[in-house]
Amino acid sequence: MTCAGSTFTSTVDQIFTALMNILIITAVISLFIAALFLVALIWSIKDGQFDDAYAPPNRILFDEKNNQHNK
Template sequence: MSIIIITAIGSLLIALLFLAGLLWSIKDGQYEDEYSPPHRILFDEKKQKNK
């Protein structure tokens, strides 16, 4: 029974680490790309050249 508690605490710690990393990357501005999404379609290369 104690192994279930240990694995639950371990998985919660890992989940909190991933959440902290996500929040840190959002706060750092990694996902704020305002230029390329509207212009991506203009410069898209054809991916199926030989079909």
Template sequence: MNIIIVTAIVSLLIAAIFLAALIWSIKDGQFEDEYAPPNRILFDDKNASKNK
């Protein structure tokens, strides 16, 4: 029974670390790139044709 409690505590600790990393990355501006994703699809074909 003790192993279930230890496993639950460890999994909650890992989840809290990932949540803190997510919040930190959002506050740091990791997901604020509004220009590149819509335009990236337009420029991928040019790079692929140069490699051939």
């Protein structure tokens, strides 16, 4: 009976070790993907992807209307 108990414990330990390895690999992969998204975000901000191209032309138009009312 002792042999069967140690075999069961050994099998459980192997399964636990395999699951922990999978968890560690998954965590490392997810951190790598998150770092890639962070780099892409920083790159797009520096490249001007989020600059407002619509408001400045409209602001010029509204400024002219305000200047005409002030005169």
